[in-house]
Amino acid sequence: MATPMLRWCCPGRRWIFAGIGGGSRHGRGVPTGSTSSGKKGQSSVAQQPLITAQKPRKGEREWAAVVGLEIHAQIASNSKLFSGSQVDFAAPPNSLVSFFDASLPGTLPVLNRRCVEAAVMTGLALDCHINRKSLFDRKHYFYADLPAGYQITQQRLPIAVNGSLAYSVCVGKRWSQMVTRTVGVKQIQLEQDSGKSLHDNLRSQTLIDLNRAGVGLLEVVLEPDMSCGEEAAAAVRELQLILQALGTSQANMAEGQLRVDANISVHHPGEPLGVRTEVKNLNSARFLAKAIDYEIQRQISELENGGKILNETRSFDYKLGCTVPMRDKEGKQDYRFMPEPNLPPLLLYDSGSLPTGADPQQVIDIDQLRERLPELPRVTREKLVRQYGMLPEHSFALLNEVGLLEFFQNVIKETRAEPKKVTSWVLNTFLGFLKQQNLAVSESPVTPSALAELLDLLDRKAISSSAAKQAQCVKTRKNSILIKGGLPPHLQPHLTVSGGRKVPGTQRTLTNKHPEG
């Protein structure tokens, strides 16, 4: 399915709300778990955020929003973080549950090497400091999808800290103006995923599927350096691309492989930070920015109306388009963190500190992993700009769609047309066509060779550009491609191409005749 295009974002956007009756009283102060009467639970239908470019009028004060993110990415590994059961999204319920996942008494966790490598690689890609020693802890709470009554995580000393993530947002009204922002990566930690609960309200029961229980997660904590939904969405998007390029996570939000929680607060510039709320389980790329912007707006309205912001957990109601308090998570939870006694400290090495005679199966060499890091999206984009002279926003667009870059490169290989022409065709006509037909690149009936050939024809002026643009591609049963419609009849039968092989005689026919229209 087509991914959303990059969104427009106002740099350092200021939120201005025309309050009722002049000055505003706003709630500040310490986060509490207590609730105030009346104000809690308001969930009005979302209104579009009021974005104005005007200067604040007299009597109105500016608001600034602060957004931090906690992103959980499922690690792409064959087996779970601490047990040997398989990781598979679509398996029948409770078919991938080992004794340890089911919390049978007496079972013990055994760390998965691939998951550790995934964490180190992600840490290196995000310029983090990799902790040579990291520790595992237990985080306790009772819930039906957490069989052991605790989650194994890394609270005291995570595997990677202090990195940064560079992402780009469009500024101004046109696509062509892009700026790079960075958000700090506070830490990356390894932890277990929980099982899934399916609430069956009809029969007043909850069904538990433990297939996901114990799957390895990378929790990436982004510092509250972002100021609006658009920035958050762009940061998440870039992280997604990085994880996919590394192969450490498929990071598909629709399949639950990437889940985002946002911490949001508002304050007047120059004043201390406001009380923050947590908006949990933003599982859709489309609604990520919307949900964050709604919450920002909600907090501003609340404060402008003299209310208080509660330090609470909320979820986003997709149907209503608003955030609502989560009933399950009222009050502050005491997770009773405790060191995980069944797992010794995780020690990582580099080529300088590798113990002599160490079994390579039992140790991880950070330097080796660094050498094997795949090319990051940022580098790929820079190369595209250098090599093909395309605009930066084009390089973003090429990487934004699964398979598009490969398609583009294959067309480049086979065509004589200029790269700029290819770029324009791929990004406009081809991509436009796919979106119209609601197809992914992998489902495209047009092969790179076919498009390459079309561009060659265009290049030689054998066909007009309008004719080429009107060309509809139809896949025949025998897997050959007929380009029909918009082309003069005398050319049609000669353009049957099967899998890249050209029908002999086609070339001569084309160069001899003049196309019409």
Place this chain on the structure above:
Amino acid sequence: MLGRTLREVSAALKQGQVSPTELCQRCLSLIKKTKFLNAYITVSEEVALKQAEESEKRYKKGLSLGDLDGIPVAVKDNFSTAGIETTCASNMLKGYVPPYNATVVQKLLDQGALLMGKTNLDEFAMGSGSTDGIFGPVKNPWSYSKQYREKRKQKSHGENEDSDWLITGGSSGGSAAAVSAFTCFAALGSDTGGSTRNPAAHCGVVGLKPSYGLVSRHGLIPLVNSMDVPGILTRCVDDAAIVLGILAGHDPKDSTTIQDPVKPFTLPSLTDVSKLCIGIPKEYLTPELSSEVRSLWSKAANLFESEGAKVIEVSLPHTSYSIVCYHVLCTSEVASNMARFDGLEYGHRCDTDVSTEAMYAATRREGFNDVKL
């Protein structure tokens, strides 16, 4: 025969003086006779006889698996045994039949040992008397010794003899009683804060607590993960060494076992103690120590000294903090390890189905017992 050491019985089996089946049946019949000790929760008669049959076949072919082949053993009921109920002497796990064997149990079975049954304990191994399990207390075999009976008869008049018994100590009381009563040649216990050594002392048998990390805890239903170890109870030190040689070693399923390879060993027969230096921690000589224990201790120290060993005083300065640290660690880890008992996946589940929270609360109230510290 039942009173012999492991090596002696093993030799007898090899020589055909006794068969595994005979040995098994004798132990089973003794278990029945000593039922009043309440040492066993589950007697796995069918399993043991089948194992005896297999062992017998091996001996006939001259292919014994080792010193433990055909030897009756018992296992404390907090070790997972595949297909055999494992209760931890708690309502929470009554009827729970694990689908896998603990590593140490598997190692014993791989050596051809015969599993007589699962022994009684304090509930979830929390206790030092073996009196707090739901199946009732374990009685010390020595309560039924002639000497003790004589002494009691003189002192008490008309008291009910049934209620006159001594505790085995705990929490591995069942295992200690089983070994002490000759119903098996070796038993597995567990030791967190003395739960193997304590009952061994009470029942007059050898109790060995291996160093943490030497023996795998996979399958041992945990109390305190950072302190638990499987313990070995036998009637002589040599037997304990044999069993340790089989059980020790790295287990990939237990990340806290040491990776260094472990070689089986034989204890040297020690006749010359002049090269030994024995330290007695001075902090252990507390005012609360009974005079009887103190005099026995001195007797042992004097014995070594008179035979030429060097006996000196040493200091373990943090001794007074140890019990406090133990309690902090113990209570935290126990609370954590018990969190998994919610009735959802296995074990006891209450009848309430009003809500998940209500179900959890009722299940845990019904399944757990009071903890008497």
